[in-house]
Amino acid sequence: MSAGSYFVETTRTGEVSSREGTDLWSERIDVYQTRMDLRFTRPDTFRGELVRQRSDNYQLVKWRSDQIEYVRTPGLIRQKPDPDYRFVLPLAGEVVLRQDDQESRLTPGTGSLMTLGAPFELLHDASLDGFILSIPAREIDSPLNRKAPLATGFDLGRGLGRIVLGMVRTLHEERDQLTATAFDAIADRIVELLCMLACGDDRPDVPGHLVEVEALVRRYVRDHAADPGLTGASMARALGWSLRQIQLALQCVGTTPRGLIREERLRLVRDRLQCADCEHMTITELAYASGFSSASALSTAFRQRYGLSPREMRDRTRRACVPAPADADLRSV
Incomplete structure (x- = not known):
């Protein structure tokens, strides 16, 4: 049972007067995304509709609207800095994205990874229907060991890209059946696959067998992350490969055996901190049960990765789950 924060909400401009529609849309975009200039054609x-799924870590918004242009200027970035990323993928219509002197024309079957930390222009036609996945900067910068892969385009019509598109669609379709833990786990995997796609775009010469090795290593580490004896050497013995093979495969995606093990252990701790079934476990017990050598080692790595301590994340999760007073709705009437 999940104890994390997760909710779904829908906004439709058709539920307000025509004069209020653009005001409502601008307000929602500022809250859901970031501060931008919105230029409405009519x-x-x-008219537009937004369906938002939100946890403490990720957000997925399905949006459909009439023609509009979104502009993030240097001045707006100074007013409201935001280093995070957005994965944009249309289901219908065309999106034009301009950032870092590049222009991407996105149609169904394609997607683009962009940053809110740099100026951009995004415009689309009147038949737009698509998704925007909000991704914390740490989820991209840390695995890829770099900053801002601006306007990175993806082919979502085949192979790994098609799997990503299917996962995003399913994440939306099952929105009312998910918990915070399930939503975050699926979003984690989508981002992991996006990082693999980004590395594939940057390194077309990576041998196919290394791609296969990297995928199997990730699965093995995920399944054995809680084992305190897990190392690059131990996984090499278990999988029947040389340690050098594993190092080369992970190097292609900007990580190491040690870095991958730490990443999966931190995700395991995060999920357990948001799980009501693990409420009885102390931070020290969580550390040992997730493969860390001590609570202090966990706390240091966790703060570096998520920007707060394990105890602070648990406290935040508990506060998010405290029910509102029974008469709250009556007082707001």
Whole structure:
């Protein structure tokens, strides 16, 4: 049972007057995404719909609207800095994204990874229907060991890209059946696959067998992350490969055996901190049960990865799950 924060909400401009539609849309975009200039083609008749899924870590928004242009200027970035990323993928219509002197034209079957930390222009036609997945900067910068892969385009019509598209669709379709832990786990895997796609774009010369080795190593580490004896050497023995093979495969995606093991252990701890069934475990017990040598080692790595301590994340999760007073709705009437 999940104890994390997760909710779904829908916004439709058709539920307010035509004069209020653009104001409602601008307000939601500022809250859901970041501060931008919105340029409506037909403000008096603008119509749009947003379906938002949100946890403490990720957000997926399905949006459909009339023609509009979104602009993030250097001035807005100074006013409201935001280093995070957005994965944009249309299901219908066309999106034009301009960032870092690049232009990407996105149609169904394609997607793009962009950062909110640099100026951009995003415009689309009147038949737009698509998704925007919000991804914390640490989830991209840390695995890829670099900053801002600006306007990185992906082919979502075949292979790994098609799997990513299917996962995003399913994450939306099953939105009312998910918990915070399930939503985050699926989003984690989508981001992991996006990082693999990004590395594939940057390194077309990576041998196919190394791609296979990397995928199997990730699965093995995920299944054995809690084993305190897990190392690069131990996984090499278990999988029947040389340690050098594993190091080369992970180097292609900007990580190491040690870094991958630490990443999976931290995710395991995060999920357990948000799980009501693990409420009885102390931070020290969680550390040992997740493969860490001590609570202090866990706390140091956890703060570096997530920006807060394990105890602070648990406290935040508990606060998010405290039910509102029974008469709260009556007081707001």
